[in-house]
Amino acid sequence: MKNMPTNLPAEAKAKWIKVMEAKTPEEKIRALEEFLSAVPKHKGTERLREWATKRLAELREEIEEKRKKKVGSRISFFVEKEGDVQVVVAGPPNTGKSLLVNKLTGAKTVIADYPFSTTYPVPGMLKYNDVYFQLIDTPPLVSGGYFRKVVGLMRNADGIIIVLDATRDFLGELRELVETLKQEGVLLVKPGGRVVIDVYRTGKSGIRVTLMGKITDGTIDDVRKLLESYRIFNAHVKIYGEVSIDDVEQSLFEATVYKPTIIFINKADLAKPNPSTIEEVKKLLPGVRVLVGSALTGEGLGDIAPQLYDVLEIIRIYTKAPNAPPAERPLVLRRNATVRDVARSIHSELLENFLYARVWGSSVKYPGEKVGLDHVLADGDIVEIHAKG
Numbered sequence: 001m002k003n004m005p006t007n008l009p010a011e012a013k014a015k016w017i018k019v020m021e022a023k024t025p026e027e028k029i030r031a032l033e034e035f036l037s038a039v040p041k042h043k044g045t046e047r048l049r050e051w052a053t054k055r056l057a058e059l060r061e062e063i064e065e066k067r068k069k070k071v072g073s074r075i076s077f078f079v080e081k082e083g084d085v086q087v088v089v090a091g092p093p094n095t096g097k098s099l100l101v102n103k104l105t106g107a108k109t110v111i112a113d114y115p116f117s118t119t120y121p122v123p124g125m126l127k128y129n130d131v132y133f134q135l136i137d138t139p140p141l142v143s144g145g146y147f148r149k150v151v152g153l154m155r156n157a158d159g160i161i162i163v164l165d166a167t168r169d170f171l172g173e174l175r176e177l178v179e180t181l182k183q184e185g186v187l188l189v190k191p192g193g194r195v196v197i198d199v200y201r202t203g204k205s206g207i208r209v210t211l212m213g214k215i216t217d218g219t220i221d222d223v224r225k226l227l228e229s230y231r232i233f234n235a236h237v238k239i240y241g242e243v244s245i246d247d248v249e250q251s252l253f254e255a256t257v258y259k260p261t262i263i264f265i266n267k268a269d270l271a272k273p274n275p276s277t278i279e280e281v282k283k284l285l286p287g288v289r290v291l292v293g294s295a296l297t298g299e300g301l302g303d304i305a306p307q308l309y310d311v312l313e314i315i316r317i318y319t320k321a322p323n324a325p326p327a328e329r330p331l332v333l334r335r336n337a338t339v340r341d342v343a344r345s346i347h348s349e350l351l352e353n354f355l356y357a358r359v360w361g362s363s364v365k366y367p368g369e370k371v372g373l374d375h376v377l378a379d380g381d382i383v384e385i386h387a388k389g
């Protein structure tokens, strides 16, 4: 998936922003079609055109699934996002995905001792530490069948739990799975260098670049120029690890995504997985959490939520209005979130009229300290925003 956009004409670049800004699949299709028509047909743009065409097909399917859901059909692949974070539970056939989701959330999944018993996604809710995790049970990840649709769900999710079966050759099955997912542009391991770009439709924030690593062949100003060539003028670019200017451009196309992942080796009540095989799993997926347990007996299930909390880098922020108690439900953000992220998630006007914030919690030196938009918050902080008017 590397090196997709190559010397796109200004006209095509300017159309890409419309794709990024599109909110609904319908808007996205229209924008993508327009973008595609502005991309010249030559060798250098072949992968990009292929990718865009595939994406169009996926979006059309998504609309079709949504329509099915509306007319009341149970067999729909569309899952409405609910709760704070969405986690897709996926894996080979018959590993215990449905039983796991059922045990963790109480969702009425279909559990059966034959493969392909699950034919459409079923969501359930898991609460931990005031955070609501929407877990989605899915049909098996095998080629053909529902494969592309499950991958689509994974792409849209915040995280993934891969369920394997300890009684089988789970390492071999995982190897195959990791390879196919990579070909689909879904990475389970955090890449060394990573670019995350949040593009804002409104506001006058300009282009902010947070460097938590290094740009190998350019400067922050080059990043700004690159984005401006795509007519992106309001965005937050976060750079982790070592990246090139080309990597920044690639990240605009979201062709490859990284999804924080947990591996759950299930059915430990039937077979204890070999420690050396577990080591192989860890070698295959460096940094990915590997849990062993049993959906049947409940062993290891209690570790899933805390591990999700950790790999998803979740922090909870409790907002409050002046002279009022903090909100009961936290705002769920990611590590390194700032007061600006809080203001923006409440209301864009709050950001525009921002004066200062007061913060209670571990990110400040004393309770109620006054801070600005760039203050980095910590898990459990209470934030009170003061604005004009």
Ligand SMILES: Nc1nc2c(ncn2[C@@H]2O[C@H](COP(=O)(O)OP(=O)(O)O)[C@@H](O)[C@H]2O)c(=O)[nH]1
Binding pocket: 092, 093, 094, 095, 096, 097, 098, 099, 100, 110, 111, 112, 113, 114, 115, 116, 117, 118, 266, 267, 268, 269, 270, 293, 294, 295, 296, 297
């Ligand atoms: N012994 C045992 N059986 C399990 C466990 N988890 C699931 N199963 C059984 O494995 C079969 C497949 O489970 P299911 O949840 O339908 O798997 P899925 O196809 O991955 O959704 C069912 O007969 C389950 O009862 C487990 O931890 N231990």
Ligand SMILES: [Mg+2]
Binding pocket: 097, 098, 099, 110, 111, 117, 118, 137, 138, 139
């Ligand atoms: Mg199932």
